[in-house]
Amino acid sequence: MELTLLGTGAPEGLPRPGCPCASCAAATGDAARAATALLLDGALLLDLTPGAAFAAARAGQSLTNVRQVLLTHPHEGPAVEVPTGVPQPGRVADGRELALLDGHRVRAVAVDVPGTGYEIGGTYGERLLYLPPGAAPAGAAAEGKGPYEMVVLDVLGRPDALARLRANGAVDAATDVIAVHIDHDTPPGEELHRRLAALGARAVPDGTSLLVGEYHAVPDLPRRTLVLGGARSGKSVEAERRLAAFPDVLYVATGGLRDGDTEWAARVSAHRERRPSSWRTAETCDLVPLLAGEDETGSGAGPGPGSGSAEKTADSPLLIDCLSLWLTHAMDEVGAWDDETWANGGERALHARVDELVAAVRATRRPLVAVSNEVGSGVVPATPAGRRFRDELGRLNASFAAECEHVLLVVAGQAITLRG
Template sequence: MVGEYHAVPDVPRRTLVTGGARSGKSLEAERRLEAFPDVLYVATGGSRDGDAEWAARVHAHRERRPGSWRTAETCDLVPLLAEEGPPVLIDCLSLWLTDAMDKAGAWDDERWAAEGERALRERVGELVAAVRVTARTVVAVTNEVGSGVVPATASGRRFRDELGRLNAAFAAECEHVLLVVAGQALVLRG
């Protein structure tokens, strides 16, 4: 309605929520935006046809979100961040990175050495630059994989290393960075 006043919650413009598997990261990210009447929830995991466990996770996430929130299933984050609009919750950067590495050919050693690493660095750089200049409030979820067992495969180690680089670059653009452990949010910055 024209002329109607809506109080805008006092939250940092950019927040990164990280932690281990099933630590409560997504729930914590949702809490950060629950006072906003409209939020664009960007799911980067896509649908995994035939995967009942994945479908149950997606369903649980959808059920706990407010009905006024919209959902977009995409890994094309840069255009979304360039648009004006309601706050954006990105869940999650780890799955975004998997898609980016797929497109860059990062799982193939020869392609990675020839062009994949450069292509991935460009895509990550574009995302980080978009986060830096966006006018939207952004809360992003990501996994913390650098504290665990060293992956047994070269591609697993590559993913771990690239996620560490992405998380560090994204966090550098955020006013607020949280680490969620056992459902408890620890403030790293903010």
């Protein structure tokens, strides 16, 4: 099957009409995107959008051979004119299958928003899944048929949809994941492609033609990532974003709870509320067993996909937030805050713990994203204990980063790639 993306943008397009935001201002040339519409083998049109005939002509295609037009979601605004010779568009009831005269097989897939997704089968057995904007499958999209060759969906708006598809085997490492319905919520320029690559997806310009089932090197996902940043820099959000499209994530909170500290409780609650509901949580500083693939069933572990399955847990991603709190706990346990204890074995004991953690990071087979504070750029701490913590955190960050394929520094919400 040949797929031509006549548009790849949100229903209002990009730039949005009259919008003064930075993303819209930068959406020129290949970065400008019409509302998403797909043309398959010149015969099947998914979503009829304004200017579809002109978009096809710019892509070297024609709508004269279109035999079926299927809509995926309710279209607001003025009615779209149907080009001369093109059939009237329609919707297919969820679960219904069509065998089209041109050889395509179409199955309507239920989604969790108003609209319908479509699974398209080609003459050689290749399969494509297309979902409307803001949608995720309402059930098991693959129905045991194995992974799709290509999935076209709202990756940035609904990364959890991609996580669901991965969880039920509809998407694997060889599936070509194409992001569409792209809106102005993503910063302009290379940030779009960087965010998509972190999720195992890619975006292409309007008018691009792709062969469904043709090999395409999917983005190389790093196994280990360290996200550094200062206070309120956005480092935790960046770390969470990198795993939003993956199932069975175990969020490891090293801070725990603090009795009577309402401000800290509010911080913890805010973190929990923005995580996907399918993620599990473990509140622990015992990181080495988790990196080795063992599950954490202690305080804070919640239900979620894969919980109770040691085999699945051994491969599920870890998000550790954060290393600075882990270091605080380790220094508490070895008595590192006391000068005399530090000089008489505390330093050696702490370094042994750091070495053990770093060795576990090197050996882990689990996807890992860890968060840590980048300190030392401001005022020198006034106490020996404060300076000791600053120095040890710097050493920990450097040793941890040396074992990671990807290292990011987040400044004012902007992620700067240091490695990878």
